[in-house]
Amino acid sequence: MSLGPSLAQMRRDxxxxxxxxxxxxxxxxxxKVRAACTCEVSGRGAKLMKIDGVSEGDILWIARHTRRAKFKVVWIGKSGSEQxxxxxxxxxxxxKFIWDDDLRGKLA
Structure with a gap:
């Protein structure tokens, strides 16, 4: 019995x-710039780690080298969870593709 597509199957990218x-x-x-790191990227978004002080719905500038774009915070990992x-x-x-050029083909 199938419960429908998994989250990974529903992802567009x-x-x-x-x-x-x-x-x-x-x-x-x-x-007001601070350092952060990705743990996963796609053509339309990313998962960032160890970020505090933001709320769902916040609009952020994210820059990688000389490229930057606006992003919206769409989810925040729950305290005590794996996220x-x-x-x-x-x-x-x-x-605007802000990630490294060698990732462009992998994300297509």
Whole structure:
């Protein structure tokens, strides 16, 4: 008996597990920059680790080297869970590819 597609099957985009250092800042305070790291990226979003002080719905600038784009926080890992300290972000500018060029083919 099937319960329907799994979360992984429902995802629209390929995802790559990769740790990339990035810089994040609130969209309304772009000079308030802090360091963060990805743990997974896709063409439309990412999972970031060890981020605190953000809420679902927040808009962030995320920069990788000289590229940056706006992202929306779409989920926050629950305290004590496996996702504790992680956040999921979705690009508000999907036409901007901020990840490393060698990832472009893997995410197509």
């Amino acid at each position: 390929n995802r790559v597990t990769v740790v990339l250092p990035v810089k994040i800042s609130p969209h309304d305070e772009p000079t 504790d300290g992680q956040i999921g972000v979705e690009s508000l500018e999907p036409e």
